[in-house]
Amino acid sequence: MARIRLENISKSFGQHTAVEDLDIDVADGEFFVLLGPTGAGKTTTLRMIAGLEKPTTGRVHINEADVSAWGPAERDVALVLQQYSLYPRLTVRDNLSFPLRSRVRNMSEADIEKRLDYASKTLRITHLLDRKTDRLSGGEMQRVSIGRAIVREPQVFLMDEPLSALDAKLREALRSELKDLQMRLGATFIFVTHDQVEAMTMGDRIAVMNKGRIAQVGRPQDVYSNPRNTFVAGFVGSPAINLLPGRIVGNGAVMAPSFQLPLAGPAASEGAYTFGIRPEDVSVESGAPVEARVHDIENHGIEKIVTMRVGEHLLRAAIPARTTVALEDQIRFSWNPNKVMLFDATTGVNLRHQAA
Amino acid sequence: MAVVSSRSGRLGNRIAIAVVLVITVIFLSPIYWITTTAFKPLVQATSVPPSVLFEPQITPFVKLFTKRAQLTAPVAPEIYEAAPWWEKLVLDGGERLARDGNGEVVFSAYPDRFINSLIIAITSTILAVSMGTITAYGFSRFRVKGEADLLFFILSTRMLPPIVVAIPMFLMYRAVGLNDTHVGLIILYTAFNVSFAVWLMKGFMDEIPKEYEEAALVDGYTRMQAFFKIVLPEAATGIAATAVFCFITAWNEYAFALILTNRRAQTAPPFIPSQIGTGLQDWTVIAAGTVLFLIPVAIFTFLLRNHLLRGMSFGAIRK
Numbered sequence: 001m002a003r004i005r006l007e008n009i010s011k012s013f014g015q016h017t018a019v020e021d022l023d024i025d026v027a028d029g030e031f032f033v034l035l036g037p038t039g040a041g042k043t044t045t046l047r048m049i050a051g052l053e054k055p056t057t058g059r060v061h062i063n064e065a066d067v068s069a070w071g072p073a074e075r076d077v078a079l080v081l082q083q084y085s086l087y088p089r090l091t092v093r094d095n096l097s098f099p100l101r102s103r104v105r106n107m108s109e110a111d112i113e114k115r116l117d118y119a120s121k122t123l124r125i126t127h128l129l130d131r132k133t134d135r136l137s138g139g140e141m142q143r144v145s146i147g148r149a150i151v152r153e154p155q156v157f158l159m160d161e162p163l164s165a166l167d168a169k170l171r172e173a174l175r176s177e178l179k180d181l182q183m184r185l186g187a188t189f190i191f192v193t194h195d196q197v198e199a200m201t202m203g204d205r206i207a208v209m210n211k212g213r214i215a216q217v218g219r220p221q222d223v224y225s226n227p228r229n230t231f232v233a234g235f236v237g238s239p240a241i242n243l244l245p246g247r248i249v250g251n252g253a254v255m256a257p258s259f260q261l262p263l264a265g266p267a268a269s270e271g272a273y274t275f276g277i278r279p280e281d282v283s284v285e286s287g288a289p290v291e292a293r294v295h296d297i298e299n300h301g302i303e304k305i306v307t308m309r310v311g312e313h314l315l316r317a318a319i320p321a322r323t324t325v326a327l328e329d330q331i332r333f334s335w336n337p338n339k340v341m342l343f344d345a346t347t348g349v350n351l352r353h354q355a356a
Numbered sequence: 357m358a359v360v361s362s363r364s365g366r367l368g369n370r371i372a373i374a375v376v377l378v379i380t381v382i383f384l385s386p387i388y389w390i391t392t393t394a395f396k397p398l399v400q401a402t403s404v405p406p407s408v409l410f411e412p413q414i415t416p417f418v419k420l421f422t423k424r425a426q427l428t429a430p431v432a433p434e435i436y437e438a439a440p441w442w443e444k445l446v447l448d449g450g451e452r453l454a455r456d457g458n459g460e461v462v463f464s465a466y467p468d469r470f471i472n473s474l475i476i477a478i479t480s481t482i483l484a485v486s487m488g489t490i491t492a493y494g495f496s497r498f499r500v501k502g503e504a505d506l507l508f509f510i511l512s513t514r515m516l517p518p519i520v521v522a523i524p525m526f527l528m529y530r531a532v533g534l535n536d537t538h539v540g541l542i543i544l545y546t547a548f549n550v551s552f553a554v555w556l557m558k559g560f561m562d563e564i565p566k567e568y569e570e571a572a573l574v575d576g577y578t579r580m581q582a583f584f585k586i587v588l589p590e591a592a593t594g595i596a597a598t599a600v601f602c603f604i605t606a607w608n609e610y611a612f613a614l615i616l617t618n619r620r621a622q623t624a625p626p627f628i629p630s631q632i633g634t635g636l637q638d639w640t641v642i643a644a645g646t647v648l649f650l651i652p653v654a655i656f657t658f659l660l661r662n663h664l665l666r667g668m669s670f671g672a673i674r675k
Contacts, residue, residue, distance in 0.1 A: 079571060085567065087572075088568070103576075105576060
């Protein structure tokens, strides 16, 4: 299949810079996720790979070819969008065969039929083939648009938030289906999403983007446990990480004037930092050193997320679902000193990454 | 629609229906008037008070398609007996049909003028709508430098009453030999309509998600193929609405047709009033010409009515 390499890509629209100095190397057969908030430049990046936008500077390589000057038709990539991805007025069958009937491909009817058959069986949409697209449900529509990508047997699948418009249940189902499909096809997928759960569950690697730049690239687990900066830390993970401004004094973290807790690992010099601790690394128990009040409780079924109030700080902790707590209860908590992340108070960069 | 059950709601409904009825009557009354006049005997057409009950006759239509002269003396009975029924109708009205040297009835220029109208209106509509559609697509999809200024400039051609330029147009057309030609009027009407078509179609084009074409581009089609295969079918509603408006404008245009044409390329609007009659004002002939003249627009609009209704409310594309 294909390897995608973006080299020093920038894209501006007039005064506005959408993407800046982007370097991405996607391996053959990889499920690569571009994750970031709205306006981070994910879609622009995807469109530049598809050839729908030309980069202002930099080059796009597919395999070893420099395709920067190629049009979308020549690049042999397939694109699945969140909406409007199917041609209206056409049946599912016509939608699926539409890319194959392009003059570029010049395929015989028998070949078209064969590919149609394979794609519709793979996605279990055979019964929909003669339906008009406006008679499909959201999930069926997205299946068909994925099918339209599959029939092409492209070098790369590009997906722009294909699941975002679906309801939660369906999204979950299609998520695993899509991942499964990618493994079966062994194809290179580049998947754009703002949903960190999608990124974590599907991606072989994730590129977290912010304001047109790459904040961090890595395997989901690495990005989660070792975020490069406070942005990545805050964006990846649900419930979100606790980020607390404070100081290191001696061997402990001091959140003046509320509380202080011990730190482990290589000692950092004294001074101001942002402390990051994931909710699951905060433990609530009767003998713990810090006292807090329950500010809010979210019952997730599998666990409870309590937001605790300590002085002016709010801190989330994940506790077992069986634990009974009520609003304004007094509870005590501690944290796992090994899991505390230290971020530079001004730049927000993780100290571990700063050293490297 | 929700069922209106409250007393005040029902009353409001009735008032609304009544208002709609009154408006409908007001709008339809000229059509009723001109249609009935076209079938009235000449005396009843101008009677005061107007006659509502009359015996319909098709004499005005016979007169419309023929050339006539006043009878100076009563027609000889044997000639009257030999005349076909439709000629008798004219003779009964005190006129005789003009005949050429071979004794054949001379037809009026109405059919020719009518066909001129059709040729000119249809051609200019096709030109204006296709140019408008392509231009609107360009404005809608590409970053055009000075887009707002250009669009304003296009619209500015409609900011003065067209008749203001009639004299210069006449002089220019005479200089280049476009006076009294089909091409001349087609160019003129296309120019009138194209700015309107650009603006109207721009609205419709903006409504069509560009994702459709982008999908086609990625799927291996050229921009042109994507335009014809994907965009045009989606824009059908807008094209229909724009075409109806352009057609009506070109079909009904009177002032320029009157000034710039007189025989070969004359359209029906300036021709119809010229038939007002020899010796007396025969409104029934005018009415007959007008009624026939209404038919193509009615047919055209009727054929496109579904598109038109959706097109008027814009947002014709389902999101």
